[in-house]
Amino acid sequence: MWEILYGRPxxxxxxxxxxxxxxxxxxxxRPTIIENIHQCYVxxxxxxxxREPENRPSAIKICEILxxxxxxxxxxxxxxxSDELLKNIKSTRTQSYSDDIYKSKFIKYTTSLCQDSGLIELNIASDKI
Structure with a gap:
């Protein structure tokens, strides 16, 4: 919602x-909220x-509120x-962002982060099949 409000990441x-x-x-x-934004939006x-996901509104609830x-x-x-005030603020503080920063990146996964629990051998009795 902050990115929608301010028009930047x-x-x-x-x-x-x-x-x-x-x-x-x-x-x-959390990002700073500029003054003069309507309190209901804030x-x-x-x-x-x-912090707790169950305390956040659902998408349905957000649609109902909007x-x-x-x-x-x-x-x-x-x-x-509030929108008019933001337009004035945006025009005075325009910053360009590199697309590279916001593209998905591969996150390396290493097995060294996980402990090896060893193999567990499973024996299935042939008469139970």
Whole structure:
């Protein structure tokens, strides 16, 4: 939701690699939210950032919330004002990103990370087949 709101990827000024992903998970690293964004959007975004997946809203719930906003003239007006403020901010802080940073990359898997449990021999009695 942050990327949709600001129109750019969250990278914290570094490449989105395994180390950054670990930092995000371990330290609940979250991007900064600029002031003047409608509180209902901020609250929903923070709900989506919940550490425990069962505390996050489902896709169905998010659709219901967004539909509710579309049917509420006050919220829709406030979101439009927030959008105008963001357009002004975006035009003053444009940054280009390399596509290489955001493409899928192969993650090396090494068996040294796993302990060898050895082979387990399974004997099936022929009279049981």
């Amino acid at each position: 969250v990278s914290y000024g570094q490449e989105l690699g395994p180390q950054l992903q670990i930092e995000i998970c371990r330290n609940d690293l 609250n929903l975004m923070k709900e989506c950032w919940e 539909t509710g906003w579309l049917n509420n003239e006050i919220i829709l007006s406030d979101l439009t004002k």
